[in-house]
Amino acid sequence: MSYNFKETMNKPERLAPGHRMCAGCGGTIAVRNVLRGLHEGDRAVIGNATGCLEVSTFTYPYTAWEDSYIHNAFENAGATLSGVEGAYKALKRKGKLDETYKFITFGGDGGTYDIGFQSLSGAMERNHDLVYVCYDNGAYMNTGIQRSSATPMYADTTTTPVGSQSNGKPQNRKDLAAIIAAHDVPYVAQTTFVQNFKDLHVKSEKAIYTPGAAFLNIMAPCPRGWRYNTPDIMEICRLGVETCYWPLFEVEEGKWILNYEPKKKLPIEDFLRPQGRFKHLFKKGNEYLLEAFQKEVDRRWDELLFRCSR
Amino acid sequence: MAKRDRLSGNEAVAIALRQINPDVFPAFPITPSTEIPQYFASFAANGQVDTEFIPVESEHSSMSAAIGASAAGARSLTATSSCGLAYMWEELYIAASNRLPLALALVNRALSGPININCDHSDSMGARDSGWIQMYAENNQEAYDNMVQAYRISEHPDVRLPIMICQDGFITSHAVENIELLEDEEVQKFVGEYNPENYLLNPQCPMAVGPYSVTDYYMEAKRNQAEGMRHVSRVVLDVAKEYKKLSGREYGLFEEYRMDDAERAVVMIGSAAGTTKDAIDRLREQGEKVGLIKIRLYRPFPASEIAEALKNVKAVAIMDRAEGYTNHGGPLGADVMAALYRAHADALAVNYIYGLGGRDVRVKDMENVFAALKQMMADGDAGETYRYLGIRE
Incomplete structure (x- = not known):
């Protein structure tokens, strides 16, 4: 698919300005760019798990959503959109609806990796014709930066605080994209804000227009939770990809495809250093933590290369 | 033309649903309601309905999907029992606050623990304040008739609230009894598009749909919901009147059985009303002035109408098939006693907890209840107002 940056960015916004998300929030960048994957004139119903995005974009009596939109609860975005898509099929079958609709639901990593995991798994396994988009900022940001199963190891969060007996979160993050790929859905992809949004745009369009269930995992940094200089979001994302912390890949009909391989893999310190949540890793005597982090990144990268080379 | 048949309560409700031909039916099995989606799945598999049947991975998701479908513009429903209802708890409130007129075929079963698959009303009683309309049945015929009337009530523009159609697990859901069914076309015409x-x-x-609402708006939203509830009784009676023309069967907010000159009465919900009617018939033969009020509409609660029906009664036993853990009785007891208080009634009232976890209720048990009421009248005092029926102490 050809990608024209100017043309894509000039598409009419489907998430209107004036919402109450933080300046520089990765969540809204993810949403606006996913919605640019919809062809002009195509209708959509947008779903949303409870979280920052929901409480800040649909505060009664205002909505920022140009399309039909439904928020139900925290843990059931997958099931809710399953019902909406079921209604679409039934109304079509009964000849009550002529128009074509697409179904896209957004959840943070809390609503997706954790509390909404069962609902997501069910919706994926049943292969509803919808896209589930996780904007992954690696913690429960809406409630004040608590750890999730998407939080990277050693991150300082309010439920895994760094202390005299703690180096932050003790566990590795869950590899959700791989888990959803194991559901054998038609399309799974992982992306973030790089390459003038080309990767995100192409994958969004593919996810939306692939019949059946699709899952997008988008690294969407949160300046408050990650504690980096807010305007540096694009650089943070680039470093995430160049260090192979957040690889760009897709799984199409079960086939793993690596979309980008850095010419020179940068050390993980480059991604961690600008983030306040990893400040303690750079204290003297904590070099072994950085080594362990690097080892984990390398292990996962090798595993991905293996999956993609088969 | 009515068709006579012999069906279980679950079959009867499934047939009503086939006749209604709803748009979306997400479901997850749980005893004793499992048969409803199971029968329905075979209707869908054989092209007897146009419904999108979605076999989801949990009850939480069945209610979530039913909400999504209803918000999308589809007539939707699900079915469940007991722990399944408890699992959809949060969603019940969301369905009601979104003013979605979806239906829930509930087959009443005890909540865990200990885990038990038999009938009591602890599941739906726990959901009594969730903003759903609740209707109960004594037998398969009433379960069928209530289901056919459900959407006419819930979808009424003055109401727009979800509706729970309840029947007693196993006692009604699995017992095969005679029933009169309407023709498919009659049901479709009655229910409408x-x-x-x-x-x-x-x-x-x-x-x-589903906004974040700050303090400035939340309370008005809840008040609006209550406004919908205020119209339910009238709509239930209007729909029942129309249904009587179609079926010949008469329904109200509750049934009064031999209440005309009754001095002693029982107020209860569900299948044990049949047993109670037998006890009443026997006692009436002995000249005893006893009667029954069987609740059909429990939410909203027809308080003033019930107080009016009890106005000449001297002693009343309110029967709860659920504990309230208030140390003074169950939910129906609290509702009826509050209604009597507001009506300045001076009847002696006691509250029995009975039939938990499927504990059998026999005619003799109900005769004992009426005997206890007689004793209260003789004593001029209700004595202990919080009692258990048929318990091994």
Whole structure:
């Protein structure tokens, strides 16, 4: 698919300005760019798990959503959109609806990796014709930066605080994209804000227009939770990809495809250093933590290369 | 033309649903309601309905999907029992606050623990304040008739609230009894097409559902819900009147059985009313002035109408098939006693907890209840007002 940056960015916004998300929030960048994957004139119903995005974009009596939109609860975005898509099929079958609709639901990593995991798994396994988009900022940001199963190891969060007996979160993050790929859905992809949004745009369009269930995992940094200089979001994302912390890949009909391989893999310190949540890793005597982090990144990268080379 | 048949309560409700031909039916099995989606799945598999049947991975998701479907503009429902209802707890409130007229075929079963698959009302009683309309049945015929009337009530523009159609697990859901069914076309004509005003899949006007509401608006939203509830009794009676013309069967907010000159009465919900009617018939033969009020509509609660029906009664036993853990009785007891208080009634009233976890209720048990009421009248005092029926102490 050809990608024209100017043309894509000039598409009419489907998430209107004036919402109450933080300046520089990765969540809204993810949403606006996913919605640019919809062809002009195509209708959509947008779903949303409870979280920052929901409480800040649909505060009664205002909505920022140009399309039909439904928020139900925290843990059931997958099931809710399953019902909406079921209604679409039934109304079509009964000849009550002529128009074509697409179904896209957004959840943070809390609503997706954790509390909404069962609902997501069910919706994926049943292969509803919808896209589930996780904007992954690696913690429960809406409630004040608590750890999730998407939080990277050693991150300082309010439920895994760094202390005299703690180096932050003790566990590795869950590899959700791989888990959803194991559901054998038609399309799974992982992306973030790089390459003038080309990767995100192409994958969004593919996810939306692939019949059946699709899952997008988008690294969407949160300046408050990650504690980096807010305007540096694009650089943070680039470093995430160049260090192979957040690889760009897709799984199409079960086939793993690596979309980008850095010419020179940068050390993980480059991604961690600008983030306040990893400040303690750079204290003297904590070099072994950085080594362990690097080892984990390398292990996962090798595993991905293996999956993609088969 | 009515068709005579012999069906279980679950079959009867499933047939009503086939005749209604709803748009979306997400479901997850749980005893004793499992048969309802199971029968329905075979109707869908054989092209007898146009419904999108979605076999989801949990009850939480069945209610979530039913909410999504209803918001999208579809007539939707699900079915469940006991722990399944408890699992959809949060969603019950969301369905009601979104003013979605979806239906829930509930087959009453005890809540865990200990885990028990038999009938009591602890599941739906726990959901009594969730904003759902609740209707109960004594037998398969009433379960069928209530289901056919459900959407006419829930979808009424003055109401727009979800509706729970309850029947007793196993006692009603699995017992095969005689029944009169309506013709498919009669049901379809009676229920009519669902044409919502605002919905997600309306190409003319997109809609946003499920806002975050700050203190400035939340209370008005809840008050609006209550306004919908205030119209339910009237709509239930209007729909029942129309249904009587179609079926010949008469329904109200509750049934009064031999209440005309009754001095002693029992107030109860569900299948044990049949047993109680037998006890009443026997006692009436002995000249005893006893009667029954069987609740059909429990939410909203027809308080003033019940107080009116009890106005000449000297002693009343309110029967709860659920504990309330208030140390003074169950939920129906609290509702009826509050109604009597507001009506300045001076009847002696006691509250029995009975039939938990499927504990059998026999005619003799109910005769004992009426005997206890007689004793209260003789004593001029209710004595202990919080009692258990048929318990091994």
